[in-house]
Amino acid sequence: MKSFKIARIKKDLTQKQLSEMLGMSIATVNRLENGSKPIDDIKVRDLKKICSALDLDVVEFIKKND
Numbered sequence: 001m002k003s004f005k006i007a008r009i010k011k012d013l014t015q016k017q018l019s020e021m022l023g024m025s026i027a028t029v030n031r032l033e034n035g036s037k038p039i040d041d042i043k044v045r046d047l048k049k050i051c052s053a054l055d056l057d058v059v060e061f062i063k064k065n066d
Contacts (some may be wrong), residue, residue, distance in 0.1 A: 007054040
């Protein structure tokens, strides 16, 4: 998910920092960024946490990555 990575970089966060904020492993953050973990596999609760941490609108994020 290219927009996920772009948003993380705009917030000046490393994958490690974001993973700690979200309570997820670095490997999960990496899989989200490179698209090996599809958006359909993300729990709504986690999607909300991700979008909140990156100041993204959930609906727009889904549209861009659908």
